[in-house]
Amino acid sequence: MPDPSATPLPEQTLGAQYDGLTVTVTAPARLHLGFIDMSGDLGRRFGGLGLTLSGIQTRLSVTRSPGIHAKGPSSGRAEQCARMLLRTLGLKGGVSIAIEEAIPEHVGLGSGTQLALAICAAFVRLFDLDSDLCQLAKLTERGARSGIGLAAFESGGFLVDGGRGRATVLPPVLCQAAFPSPWRILLISDQARTGLNGGEEAAAFKQIPPMATQVSAHLCRVLLMQVLPALAEHDFDAFGAGITAIQEAVGDYFAPYQGGRYSSPRVAEVLRWLQDEGLRGVGQSSWGPTGFALVDSASRAHGLWQRATQQWGAPLGFSVCGGRNSGAEIGVRRKAA
Numbered sequence: 001m002p003d004p005s006a007t008p009l010p011e012q013t014l015g016a017q018y019d020g021l022t023v024t025v026t027a028p029a030r031l032h033l034g035f036i037d038m039s040g041d042l043g044r045r046f047g048g049l050g051l052t053l054s055g056i057q058t059r060l061s062v063t064r065s066p067g068i069h070a071k072g073p074s075s076g077r078a079e080q081c082a083r084m085l086l087r088t089l090g091l092k093g094g095v096s097i098a099i100e101e102a103i104p105e106h107v108g109l110g111s112g113t114q115l116a117l118a119i120c121a122a123f124v125r126l127f128d129l130d131s132d133l134c135q136l137a138k139l140t141e142r143g144a145r146s147g148i149g150l151a152a153f154e155s156g157g158f159l160v161d162g163g164r165g166r167a168t169v170l171p172p173v174l175c176q177a178a179f180p181s182p183w184r185i186l187l188i189s190d191q192a193r194t195g196l197n198g199g200e201e202a203a204a205f206k207q208i209p210p211m212a213t214q215v216s217a218h219l220c221r222v223l224l225m226q227v228l229p230a231l232a233e234h235d236f237d238a239f240g241a242g243i244t245a246i247q248e249a250v251g252d253y254f255a256p257y258q259g260g261r262y263s264s265p266r267v268a269e270v271l272r273w274l275q276d277e278g279l280r281g282v283g284q285s286s287w288g289p290t291g292f293a294l295v296d297s298a299s300r301a302h303g304l305w306q307r308a309t310q311q312w313g314a315p316l317g318f319s320v321c322g323g324r325n326s327g328a329e330i331g332v333r334r335k336a337a
Contacts, residue, residue, distance in 0.1 A: 020335030022063045023122040027114035027328045029056035029103045030152040030159075031185070032286040033243060034250035035145075036219040037163060038211035046171065047163030049223060049246070050148035051179060052156040054324040056187075058102045058114045062122035065096040072099030074115055081119050081140060088139055091127055106194035108285035113149030116140040118328065121153075125332055134170055145205070147171030156326045158231060160223065179323025180234050184301035188271070188291040188308070190264040192315035195287030196257065204257040211253055219246055236296045240281025243294065247283030254287075264289035266316055270308060277304065295320075 029052075036047045060078070068086070070078040078097045086094065097119065103111035120136035123129060129136075137150055147161035151173045160175040196204055222242050230238035251261035262268040262284045271282045274293045281294030295301035301320045308318045 020063075021126055022061050022333050022335070023125045024059070024061045024331045024333070025118040025121050025328055026057050026059045026330075027103075027118040027153055028156060028324050029053045029058075029109040029111075029114065030148060030285075031290075031292055032108065032110070032146060032148055033283065034219070034246045035163075036223055036246070037216040038208070038253065039213050039216045040210060041213060044163040044165045044168075046145045047161060048146045048148055048171075049158070049160045049227070050146075050152065051158050051185070052152040052324040052327075053109070053185065053321050055321040056103055056109060056319075058099070058111070058118055060097055060099045060102075060115075060118055060122075062098075062119065062126060063096050064126055065094050068094040070097040070099065072097075073102035074099060074105060074111065077105075077112065077115055078119060081116050082123075085120070085123055085136070085139065089123075089127075089129070089131075091123075095123075095126070104189070106197045107189060108195050108288050108290040110149045110152065110286075112197075114153060114328075117150065117153045121328065121330055125330070138169060145171075147173055151176060152327065154327045156324045158323065160228075175228065177228070177231055178325045179231075180236075181322065182297055183236065183323065184295045184298050185321050185323070186274070186293040186295055186301050186304055186308070187319045187321065188267050188293070189317040189319075190266050190289040190315055191317060192266075193264050193289040195263055195289055197287070201287065204254075208254070208257060215249055215253065219249055222246055236294070237280050240279065240294045243281040243283060251284060258287060262288060262291060264291070266312070267291040270312060270316065273308075273311075274304070279304075298322075 031051045033049045068079055068083055078099060082095050082097060103109050103114055105111045117137060120133055147170055148159050150170060151159045155176050158177045158179050159173060161171040162174045163171055222245050226238055226242035230242060255261050267289055271291050274282055279293045284291050305318050305320050
């Protein structure tokens with residue numbers, strides 16, 4: 001019996017491919033650690049670096065159904081994405097989406113991209129589509145400025161993309177490297193704030209002036225000659241110092257549009273404290289407000305988490321996670337006869 005809350009699609013049928021398949025997708029969150037060239041004077045713009053996270057994820061299951069229905073966190077966005085894909089691809093019938101957990105929205109962890117990619121990946125399998133994930137990602141308008149979200153979904157790890165040129169469809173991934181398993185990330189959330197998103201984000205990118213060439217040159221040099229070699233050699237201090245240098249320059253560049261180097265004054269206070277504690281790698285993911293601090297061991301990260309939790313209360317929250325060196329997990333199961 002159809003779900004009465006589902007939205008019917010008149011004059012459409014499920015078709016012969018409706019066979020009781022369920023596709024389950026687990027998509028990881030990511031940190032976006034900054035753009036490296038906002039000048040565009042070499043013919044490309046943006047270019048960025050990011051890190052895939054473990055323990056923070058969107059997990060959903062999708063089946064075909066007579067109508068379109070989604071339940072769970074971020075269900076409204078999921079239903080909107082599914083409706084657009086069905087309409088644009090000319091697919092018959094609908095889908096039912098059950099979201100078990102979702103990356104928090106508009107806090108800088110890639111929630112929208114990972115949700116859209118998870119639904120796209122499910123559609124490929126449910127409808128036996130010839131389209132690959134990159135084509136569908138373009139339909140959902142993901143990857144407009146950064147390829148980090150798609151790369152986190154596909155492969156995980158520490159990532160660098162090459163930005164957008166005149167003919168770019170999706171920013172190419174230039175580097176995918178394993179994040180050392182002993183290292184941890186302390187996340188600082190401000191539950192009273194959200195980062196720029198939607199129309200406000202688009203407006204900010206239209207207004208912001210080109211980055212000074214010397215700043216872009218400095219960021220590219222730090223990335224190529226400090227961050228990436230330090231990661232390859234597991235040199236935690238050099239890696240953290242390079243990330244902080246990039247974060248400070250990028251944060252100051254975006255400061256007029258987010259209210260300071262970091263969008264949340266509360267998070268900024270915690271980051272200053274962490275630097276006073278000797279941490280080398282601190283910053284903000286995307287537009288924030290989520291801040292992060294790189295820590296060289298699980299035990300030290302746990303100790304800092306305890307102290308921060310005791311010192312700061314709501315609306316700040318703290319958590320510890322590792323890097324994730326693999327992409328999304330996708331499972332397909334058929335309903336027993």
